Amino acid sequence: MGVARVRARESERTDALFRDPLARAFAAAGGLGPSSPRRAADEAEQRRRQALSYSIVIRTKFLDDLLRQAAGSGIRQVVLLGAGMDSRAFRMDWPPGTRLFEIDTAECLEFKASVLRQESAVARCERITVAADLREDWPQVLAAAGHDPAEPTVWIAEGLLIYLPQDAVELLLARIGTRSAAGSRMGLTLGSRGVIERFRAEAAPGSAASMWVSEMPDDPVGWLAGHGWRAESHTLRERAAAYGRPFGTPPQGEERPGGLVSAVRQ
Numbered sequence: 001m002g003v004a005r006v007r008a009r010e011s012e013r014t015d016a017l018f019r020d021p022l023a024r025a026f027a028a029a030g031g032l033g034p035s036s037p038r039r040a041a042d043e044a045e046q047r048r049r050q051a052l053s054y055s056i057v058i059r060t061k062f063l064d065d066l067l068r069q070a071a072g073s074g075i076r077q078v079v080l081l082g083a084g085m086d087s088r089a090f091r092m093d094w095p096p097g098t099r100l101f102e103i104d105t106a107e108c109l110e111f112k113a114s115v116l117r118q119e120s121a122v123a124r125c126e127r128i129t130v131a132a133d134l135r136e137d138w139p140q141v142l143a144a145a146g147h148d149p150a151e152p153t154v155w156i157a158e159g160l161l162i163y164l165p166q167d168a169v170e171l172l173l174a175r176i177g178t179r180s181a182a183g184s185r186m187g188l189t190l191g192s193r194g195v196i197e198r199f200r201a202e203a204a205p206g207s208a209a210s211m212w213v214s215e216m217p218d219d220p221v222g223w224l225a226g227h228g229w230r231a232e233s234h235t236l237r238e239r240a241a242a243y244g245r246p247f248g249t250p251p252q253g254e255e256r257p258g259g260l261v262s263a264v265r266q
Helices: 002-011 023-029 043-072 106-118 138-144 166-178 195-200 220-225 236-242
Strands: 077-081 099-104 126-131 154-157 185-189 229-234 260-265
Touching: 002 023, 002 043, 023 106, 043 154, 043 185, 043 236, 043 260, 099 106, 099 138, 106 126, 126 138, 138 166, 220 229, 220 260, 229 236
Parallel strands: 077 099, 077 154, 099 126, 154 185
Antiparallel strands: 185 260, 229 260
8 A cells, every 4th residue: 555655646746757546546445545644753764765655656667668668569468466556457558459467365356446446447458356375376376367378478576576585586486487488578676685674674563664575686687597587687776867766865885786677588
């Protein structure tokens, strides 16, 4: 719901990097509407909140662009892993024949469906919900829902891997690989090195940051090559500048590889 609130605020800007007309409804349904009280925060926590909100906006734009490029290349299968309140099936334009699979828990998908009914939302592609826990045998459930591994797919794992221990991340990538035809694409967001140390120590119990457990490897491109993907990584700073939202502060020392990753199946 916090992500939905950030997207709702971005959508209200005159220079918005994207428009998400459902975000406000999702946030409000989850108790995070414009009038909802927020826990008091000191200056340091306010800076952390602002940094997290900034990263959500930039990663959303990055993955929107990746999806448009994949659709433009002819890919007609999309899988959103841990879809949550993602509304791309409703807010983006999709070529005819596009099938978009949203994988998340039954509880999450049921909540989302209630808001979509309330808003009379109509998907712009064939939207298929897949109730599955990503810690279990979700590929079998996805196959039963009609996903065709012989056809290229674009996979999105946005804000997901940071919540998974490393062995679960490796298993997830292996499973994605078994259902990815040559030419498939993938968009990942990875927790940058040191982000857990910076955020989790002061995170409130039950907050998103309190549940972060996994950071990116030192060499994300090489790591993904080992899984059969040709990847490129980008920093938030790099993408933000490209989108006309440059950081207001200079980098602190040499920047490491970025956590915004695009990849193509080899």
